[in-house]
Amino acid sequence: xxxxxxxxxxxxxxxxxxxxxxxxxxxxxxxxxxxxxxxxxxxxxxxxxxxxxxxxxxxxxxxxxxxxxxxxxxxxxxxxxxxxxxxxxxxxxxxxxxxxxxxxxxxxxxxxxxxxxxxxxxxxxxxxxxxxxxxxxxxxxxxxxxxxxxxxxxxxxxxxxxxxxxxxxxxxxxxxxxxxxxxxxxxxxxxxxxxxxxxxxxxxxxxxxxxxxxxxxxxxxxxxxxxxxxxxxxxxxxxxxxxxxxxxxxxxxxxxxxxxxxxxxxxxxxxxxxxxxx
Numbered sequence: 001x002x003x004x005x006x007x008x009x010x011x012x013x014x015x016x017x018x019x020x021x022x023x024x025x026x027x028x029x030x031x032x033x034x035x036x037x038x039x040x041x042x043x044x045x046x047x048x049x050x051x052x053x054x055x056x057x058x059x060x061x062x063x064x065x066x067x068x069x070x071x072x073x074x075x076x077x078x079x080x081x082x083x084x085x086x087x088x089x090x091x092x093x094x095x096x097x098x099x100x101x102x103x104x105x106x107x108x109x110x111x112x113x114x115x116x117x118x119x120x121x122x123x124x125x126x127x128x129x130x131x132x133x134x135x136x137x138x139x140x141x142x143x144x145x146x147x148x149x150x151x152x153x154x155x156x157x158x159x160x161x162x163x164x165x166x167x168x169x170x171x172x173x174x175x176x177x178x179x180x181x182x183x184x185x186x187x188x189x190x191x192x193x194x195x196x197x198x199x200x201x202x203x204x205x206x207x208x209x210x211x212x213x214x215x216x217x218x219x220x221x222x223x224x225x226x227x228x229x230x231x232x233x234x235x236x237x238x239x240x241x242x243x244x245x246x247x248x249x250x251x252x253x254x255x256x257x258x259x260x261x262x263x264x265x266x267x268x269x270x271x272x273x274x275x276x277x278x
Contacts, residue, residue, distance in 0.1 A: 025103040028093025032114045035088035042092065051088050058084065063130035069155060071266045074132075081126070082119030089115040131157035134268060135171065135179065141238035141245070142181055145169065145210050146267065152181075156262035164234050164257060166201075169264040172236070172255050179261065182236035182246050183210075186229050188257070193226040194248070197241065215242035224248050232257050 027038030036051030058081055067073030089111050094102050127133060133154050140148045146169065154171050164170065168184040186192040186201045193199075197213065199206045221241065229235045233254035238244025247254050 021101045021103050024093050024101075025107060028089050028103070028107070028111050029114075031088040031092045032085065032111065032118050035084050038088065038092035044092075047091070051084070054084060059126060062126040066130055066132075068127060068130060068132045068153065069265060071153075071268070074127075074153060074268065077126070078120075078123050081123050082116060085119035085122070086112065086115045127153075131155060133262070135181070137181065139243075140214070141240050141243055142169070142183070143214070143240045144212055145183075145239045146181065146264065151268050152264045153266055153268050154262040155265050158263040158265075159257075159260050164260060170234075170236065171261045171264065172259045173261055174252075174259070181264065182238055182244070182255075184234050185237050185247075186235035188229050188231040188233050190235075191226050191228045192224075192235050194222060194224040197222040199237075210239045212240055213242045214240055217242040221248055229254050234260070 024042055027041040029038070030041060031038035031051075034052070035055045036048045039045070039048035039051065058077060061067040061073070061077060067077060090108070093111065094108065096102075124134075133156055134151055135154055136151050137146050137148060146152060156171075164184050164187060166184055166187065169181065170184050171179055171181055173179055185199060185206070190201050191203070192201050193203075197217075199208065227235075233256055235247045235254050237246045237248065246252055
């Protein structure tokens with residue numbers, strides 16, 4: 001009787017560790033762009049869907065919810081978006097897995113700064129897309145309300161549905177395309193007059209507890225008018241009256257309502273934004 005023939009056992013095909021490492025590295029880089037997207041590349045679909053849902057929820061809170069109209073909402077979203085991107089990047093590339101070799105730690109020194117930069121850049125884009133914009137303030141013309149060196153969040157959609165009101169801290173653009181920040185003092189059709197620094201609108205003195213005088217006012221700055229503000233324009237002034245170049249100056253004058261670009265809603269000291277001259 002013939003001996004049974006031994007059938008050789010098939011050797012399982014194991015991908016090279018270098019190939020797996022490269023795939024995880026590619027997944028980490030993909031997660032820098034879109035949190036969760038890299039997890040699809042390494043067949044971790046549940047984690048991918050979860051991270052993408054969280055990412056989508058954050059974008060939904062930017063718009064249409066417009067959570068950044070509140071300071072707490074902005075802080076939550078700014079740091080949450082950065083944290084999500086950092087976690088997704090590290091989890092895709094360096095999550096413990098016995099069957100997969102993790103990339104070299106040197107790559108982490110590249111990935112982490114990219115994740116931080118990507119998250120912060122995503123915040124800027126999401127803020128702009130939802131109608132908000134950070135501005136840095138280089139001068140003292142609006143002190144003490146807005147101090148030089150601070151940063152503000154401006155709602156650029158504010159005047160899409162609202163008319164200017166007295167007291168608005170408005171951002172407008174001048175004829176040279178420079179953004180400026182001033183307070184609305186009088187509206188079109190109202191008459192403004194200043195005597196010894198006291199501002200009156202329609203012969204009624206204004207109560208302005210926010211005003212300071214910190215320098216030597218130029219002639220015509222503390223004694224002005226009377227002037228009837230033309231229709232379709234607003235009269236704007238800085239809170240630091242002696243150092244502010246505003247509607248009292250002939251080269252500035254009343255500002256067209258069409259040139260208003262938004263209203264300041266709060267100060268955000270840790271966020272660096274676009275400069276606004278004053």
